[in-house]
Amino acid sequence: xxxxxxxxxxxVSFPSIxxxxxxxxxxxxxxxxxxxxxxxxxxxxxxxxxxxPSLSRQIRDLEYEVGVPLLRRSVRGVELTEAGxxxxxxARLALMQAEAATEGARRAxxxxxxxxxxxxxxxxxxxxxxxxTGLLRNELANIEIRVxxxxxxxxxxxxxxxxxxxxxVRSETMPDIEFKVxxxxxxxxxxxxxxxxxxxxxxxxxxxxxxxYIGISxxxxxLRAVIAGYLQRRGxxxxxxxxxxNYAMAISLVSSNRGxxxxxxxxxxxxxxxxxxxxxxxxPPTIDVTVGYHRANxxxxxxxxxxxLDGLNAA
Numbered sequence: 001x002x003x004x005x006x007x008x009x010x011x012v013s014f015p016s017i018x019x020x021x022x023x024x025x026x027x028x029x030x031x032x033x034x035x036x037x038x039x040x041x042x043x044x045x046x047x048x049x050x051x052x053p054s055l056s057r058q059i060r061d062l063e064y065e066v067g068v069p070l071l072r073r074s075v076r077g078v079e080l081t082e083a084g085x086x087x088x089x090x091a092r093l094a095l096m097q098a099e100a101a102t103e104g105a106r107r108a109x110x111x112x113x114x115x116x117x118x119x120x121x122x123x124x125x126x127x128x129x130x131x132x133t134g135l136l137r138n139e140l141a142n143i144e145i146r147v148x149x150x151x152x153x154x155x156x157x158x159x160x161x162x163x164x165x166x167x168x169v170r171s172e173t174m175p176d177i178e179f180k181v182x183x184x185x186x187x188x189x190x191x192x193x194x195x196x197x198x199x200x201x202x203x204x205x206x207x208x209x210x211x212x213y214i215g216i217s218x219x220x221x222x223l224r225a226v227i228a229g230y231l232q233r234r235g236x237x238x239x240x241x242x243x244x245x246n247y248a249m250a251i252s253l254v255s256s257n258r259g260x261x262x263x264x265x266x267x268x269x270x271x272x273x274x275x276x277x278x279x280x281x282x283x284p285p286t287i288d289v290t291v292g293y294h295r296a297n298x299x300x301x302x303x304x305x306x307x308x309l310d311g312l313n314a315a
Contacts, residue, residue, distance in 0.1 A: 022065070023062065023065045023066075025094075025095065025098055027058055027065070028094055028095055029048075029095065030043070030048060030055055030058045030059060030062070031059060031062055031070065031087070031088070031091055032088065032091050032092060033048055034071065034078060035071070035084065038076060038077045038079070039078060040052050040055055040056060040077075042077075043055065066083075066087065068081070068083045069083065070087055071084055113144045114142070114143045114144070114299070114300075114301055115144045115145075115146060116136070116144070116145050116146070116165050116299070116301045116302070116305070117145075117146045117148070117163065117164045117165050117166075118132055118145065118147055118165065118167070118168075119147075119148050119149065119150065119155040119158055119159070119167035119168070120147070120148070120149045120168045121149070121150075121151065121152045121155065121167075121169055122150060122151060122246060122248075123149075123247055123264065123266035123267050123269050123270060124149075124168050124289065125147065125168075126266070126269040127266065127269075128168050128289075128312075129147060131312050131313070132166075132168075132305075133145060135305055135308040135311060135312060136304065136308075139301065148164070151246055152169040152172075152220060153219055153220065153221070155167040155169045155292075156169055156172060156174055156177065159174075159177055159292050159293065160175075160176070162294055162297065165297060165301070166291050166292065166293045166302065166305060167291070167293075168182075168289060168290070168291060169291075169292045170220070170221075170222035170223060170288065170290065171222070171288060171290040171292065172222060176294055177293070177295070178292065178293055178294075178295050179290040179291070179292050180306075181288050181290050182289050182290065182291055182309065182312050182313070183289040183313065184286035184287070184288060184289070185265055185287050186279070186285070186286050187226070187264055187265070187284055187285050187287065188203075188262070188264075188265050188267070188268070188277040188279055188284070189205070189260060189261070189262055189277065189280055190262070190263050190267060190271070190275060190277050191203070191261075191275070191276065191277075191278070192255060192276075193274050194274075195258070195276075197278075198276050200278060201279075202278055202279050202280065202281040203278040203279070203280055203281060205230070205231065205234050205236055205281065206234070206236060208231075208238050208260060209236065209238055212241045212242075212257050212258060213238050213239070213241055213260060213261070214240065214242050214243075214253050214257075214261035215227075215240025215241075215244075215261075216243060216244065216245070217244060218243075223264065226285055226287045227262050230262075230285040242259070247263060247267045247270055248270065250267070251267065251270055251271060251272070251275055254275050255274045255275050263277075265277070291306075291309065291312075293306070
């Protein structure tokens, strides 16, 4: 290798005494830090917690190993040479690969965790997720819990395809799906917070007549049937101005169109300041909260969960 030029000697490009050197990951980390900071002093103090002379030696060793200058002094600190720019890209890639290799080795050394997938009808996760995980508190260190939320019909499809272990849903007749009732959720009226009836303690469903009624579409079939049956028993005939299949849309229409909707009480978890909920007058209708699961699912975590289901309301 040709001896360094006078300019190169002015910087920390090559060691004055050739010796045996080996490129290490720390050399790459040091080089990337200096290149990104544009200063040996700043990189040493803020990024690497080392002394500047020590960092200079590490860079000299690296340049000697590579065989070409990677950095040069400038009025702004240090700059990459053309060789340094090329080397920087490869150094970053090498560090990323080293980190990936380390993480992969650590994962391989750990026993894989069983996955337990739980689905919730939107809004119910606020109340039921802590209770559901409470049933498995002794197993949590050894399992991975995955949580999703959607409308009931979509969750039932996930159960049928075994992509969920359990789901808090509205029970419907479906092949191979079992249901266990865990609670009855009351329905409530949802209306604008500045509505003329918003300050009352309860909402008389007869007041729906003449209001912009936000109804339920055919997708949440069970909820639609419960609400329809309730209104029929109260002798109320009303045509919805809109029909929706999720809480968020219902609440948005209540707010934007000054409408009124009847929804499960868990919808209260999503109400903005502009919307309030009121209990329905008299004995309110309820809808079952059920835990559904595929009867062919042989997961030991599922068996444990189901065996403790009686304690769900106390969890």
